[in-house]
Amino acid sequence: MKAARGRRPWWSRCLAGLGLAVALAGHAAAGGFHARELPDAAEQPFRLHDAHGALRTSTEFRGRVVLLFFGFTHCPDVCPTELARLAEAIDLLPPDQARQVEVAFITLDPQRDSPQLLRSYVAAFSPDFIALRGSEEETAALAKAFRVFYRRVAGSAPGRYTLEHSAYVHVLDKRGRLRLRIPGSLAIEQVAEDLRRLLAE
Amino acid sequence: MNRHLIALAWGIAVACTARGEVTVSEAWVRASLPQQAVTGAYMKITGDDERLRLVGVTTPVAGVAEIHEMRIENDIARMGRVDGIAIAPGEVLELRPGGYHVMLMDLHQPLPAGSEVVLELAFEGAGGAIHRVPVTATVRPLNTRAGGHHQ
Numbered sequence A: 001m002k003a004a005r006g007r008r009p010w011w012s013r014c015l016a017g018l019g020l021a022v023a024l025a026g027h028a029a030a031g032g033f034h035a036r037e038l039p040d041a042a043e044q045p046f047r048l049h050d051a052h053g054a055l056r057t058s059t060e061f062r063g064r065v066v067l068l069f070f071g072f073t074h075c076p077d078v079c080p081t082e083l084a085r086l087a088e089a090i091d092l093l094p095p096d097q098a099r100q101v102e103v104a105f106i107t108l109d110p111q112r113d114s115p116q117l118l119r120s121y122v123a124a125f126s127p128d129f130i131a132l133r134g135s136e137e138e139t140a141a142l143a144k145a146f147r148v149f150y151r152r153v154a155g156s157a158p159g160r161y162t163l164e165h166s167a168y169v170h171v172l173d174k175r176g177r178l179r180l181r182i183p184g185s186l187a188i189e190q191v192a193e194d195l196r197r198l199l200a201e
Numbered sequence B: 001m002n003r004h005l006i007a008l009a010w011g012i013a014v015a016c017t018a019r020g021e022v023t024v025s026e027a028w029v030r031a032s033l034p035q036q037a038v039t040g041a042y043m044k045i046t047g048d049d050e051r052l053r054l055v056g057v058t059t060p061v062a063g064v065a066e067i068h069e070m071r072i073e074n075d076i077a078r079m080g081r082v083d084g085i086a087i088a089p090g091e092v093l094e095l096r097p098g099g100y101h102v103m104l105m106d107l108h109q110p111l112p113a114g115s116e117v118v119l120e121l122a123f124e125g126a127g128g129a130i131h132r133v134p135v136t137a138t139v140r141p142l143n144t145r146a147g148g149h150h151q
Ligand SMILES: [Cu+2]
Pocket: A076, B068, B069, B079, B080, B101, B102, B103
């Protein structure tokens, strides 16, 4: 591998360096993150019970970066794919940084998502992920605060409804401010880079 | 050299069996948990020499199986039922997370990773005849990503 690299002409490295410089300049213009940045970066509190029945509030997560994903367990592929991506992104971080990232899955479907189901669901992705569940009213209020769209779509029978929902992940910085929205199209390495950058602040 | 011969032999074998037969490969179902009544089934379907439509799926593990399409539009994940999916001759139709899937609803019991699920796909040929194709799908872990990670 080393020998092969040595044989490359001198100018190829210059070109690579130039490409990197251009890429970095492009980043700086966008604020440095791969995910979408929220211009106001306002503090975004939350207060919900987790799947073990404990009340969790946003203030307890100060000093850590929090990833919030609003979804539902009867979601065939967008929700599991997103949670699996977050687990992989965190796996790319060194252990001391990984410990400073909290992932919370907030159900948009408290009717079908019982605490027991939520517990085993998030555990399938990581033993460290938590699940949060409010009443229908609390869920609606929190979704509104985070500008999360969701809507129930009737299925072929009453219990078979599904949900349309915003598919991005919300990122709160160490001070509890809503900073980023991660779309599902962002590469896992870029998600990890953004997390590293936020942790370094 | 050998590989070319094998490929040639395989090509002839496929050509000989292709008539009137679609082939289904890499079929998998996402594992489900107790109380989780739905999941998705995914696979690759290779059309045969006539125009086909995937029009239905049945399985003993679920009360209902429907063909669904998943889309992300303006950052919103939407899912809807489709009546069928056309498959041109020789085309490979991929059912995968983020696209088409077979939605299994009213699951009779949880589907643990590593188990198998039998599905029967119904294809409508150009003349209106229905071909039924049995498929055995492997249940993969709940955290399986599109692209086959975490298997
Ligand atoms: Cu579906």
